[in-house]
Amino acid sequence: MEPNIFTTYMHSKKVFKGNKDILRPSYIPEQLPHREEYINELASIMVTALRGNRPSNVLIFGKTGTGKTAVVRYLEREVERLKRENADSQFQGEFQEFNVHRVNYVYINCEVVDTHYGVMKNIGNKFMSEWSEQIPFTGWPMEKVYESLKERIDEEPRVVVIILDELDKLVSKSGDTVLYHLSKINSELKQSKVSLIGISNHLKFTEFLDPRVRSRLGEEKLIFPPYNAEQLKDILTERVNKAFEAENIMDDDVIALCAALAAQEHGDARRALDLLRVATEIAEREHCEHVDTNHVYKAKNKIEQDCVREAVITLPTHSKLTMYAILLSRTNGHNKLTTGEVYAGYKEVCTVSGMDPLTQRRITDIISELDMLGLVNARVKSFGRRGRTKEIQPSVPEVDTISIIEQDETIIPVKKLRTFEDHQQMKLM
Ligand SMILES: Nc1ncnc2c1ncn2[C@@H]1O[C@H](COP(=O)(O)OP(=O)(O)O)[C@@H](O)[C@H]1O
Ligand SMILES: [Mg+2]
Structure with a gap:
């Protein structure tokens, strides 16, 4: 038979025989330990x-x-x-x-x-x-x-x-x-x-x-209280035993690591299961015979990236523009921004994209919202007699997030700002 583009993947599925759907959040197990x-x-x-x-x-x-x-x-x-x-x-x-x-x-x-x-x-x-x-x-x-x-x-x-x-x-x-x-x-x-x-x-x-x-x-x-790491371990162990036909698919410390990472967040069993499932998928794709802790760390990154993506894509337009201004300033070499600097950048992006800017007060609120979503880190900093301001930094990967924002069609004109600036820089060099 001619090799088909799917053949390698179909073959790789065989590595872990069983039913991975059991690791999905929608599956309701026979037993609910600790509940x-x-x-x-x-x-x-x-x-x-x-x-x-x-x-x-x-x-x-x-x-x-x-x-x-x-x-x-x-x-x-x-x-x-x-x-x-x-x-x-x-x-x-x-x-x-x-x-x-x-x-x-x-x-x-x-x-x-x-x-x-x-x-x-x-x-x-x-x-x-x-x-x-x-x-x-x-x-x-x-x-x-x-x-x-x-x-x-x-x-x-x-x-x-x-x-x-x-x-x-x-x-x-x-x-x-x-x-x-x-x-x-x-x-x-x-x-x-x-x-x-x-x-x-x-x-x-x-x-x-x-x-x-x-x-x-x-x-x-x-x-219902959050689960601790020990409880999450019990939950995961039971699911893994059910999901896979063979034993010893996971290295010993894999389940413990997933449990510990999820316990650190807020004792979220869904997160623990997601880590385990995604780690297994990554191991499978890499044709490994065992899931190891490296796969778990990779899974953690992937899940976090997906979360950022989801959070950014669903932002309202002006929040996206604000986020965009923060990210662009960062790529232009500014490290920590004040609210005023963010606002200046934001107005610039608005102009280029042909949108009416909101007031600085609104942007201050938007920055707090972005902070709550974990997309930026805004710390209040005191400057003695000169008063207080915020120090704003993105807390997500800049280049990736910029390209996510640029997928928004209403923001296409803003792209020009960056190319324009790049252009200027090129000329200066
Ligand atoms: N005690 C438990 N034992 C086994 N699985 C559990 C337990 N608690 C939660 N889960 C699993 O964790 C995932 C999330 O649980 P869920 O009930 O959807 O949480 P909530 O509704 O509180 O957000 C589901 O896959 C669920 O089956
Ligand atoms: Mg629920």
Whole structure:
């Protein structure tokens, strides 16, 4: 057979036999080490539903990668399993009195579904299999969507557990109207009961809620702490054993290193798994038979670069222009910039690109935002009687980031500035 461009890659896949998808964040493992306590606590709240009563509403908080989504989806799967077993054999014991099939879980990721209408539509359609009866994507008045949702839920006695994951995203985008309605829906239902599980990465998000909504929603609260390095090691070890057929694919210190790096950040299991998965991919591409710590360091770089890329690409135009001015000054040999210098550079880039510059005050705010995103480092520096200013430095690789910014088509004219300057420099040399 003629060698094909893919042949080498297809061959390289064979190095680590197994299923790498198991290392992806979307995979929900059979066991969740170090979360047993929270699973039990949630199960003890949710068991009320299996008895036909309304469980308390729950708010779950915790930083990214602390297992919030994994835990609620794990419980959802357990309920489904119970239903299957119940279908096979006569259900025993105290749960006999209520049919477990009347317990319904509705999971919604509010990062994806982030409008009042969308959330209501998704819940309503969960109880409607006929395509022709579905609530349409848009077009119905809110009132009609809400009435239809209530009607559907209340058709027969059920307990509906609605999980709103990434709830802070919904609230910051669309406010708390949907929560207001959902949290008082029980007073309008005749035979069904609804309970809510809200999940948020930020503890403070409840400050943005109407006080009534806040108290109804937070009947129970759970806070998931970050994982430490030891715990991350357990999580990774279990996943690796499951993902690969052969043992000893990883050098001994690989898992420990991934765990340590992720623990340094904020105990993020997702980051730990990403490091491991990307390291494996790099090792595979290099046709190595083992994953070693060098692969992990390379993975760390790659992930960081991807993060920078993502952060820069999604910046609003004037933030990009500000970032661009900072990077260009740096490549022109300026080390630490004051706010005034950044502003001067920014105005210049604006002129060349034909845009009206914002005020210096706005640019000062933008610099703080860039600082928070980790793209620049802005330290307040005191100059004695002359007052205080900021010392601003990019904290990302300059040349790479410049080329990312230049991919923005509205910023093409700014390119001329650099070529113009290069030109000037060339002439001087
Ligand atoms: N205790 C755990 N055991 C096994 N895997 C876990 C555990 N906690 C988190 N994970 C895994 O880490 C990744 C991120 O977890 P996730 O539940 O999505 O975090 P969160 O929702 O808090 O941001 C997922 O792949 C998940 O399966
Ligand atoms: Mg999550």
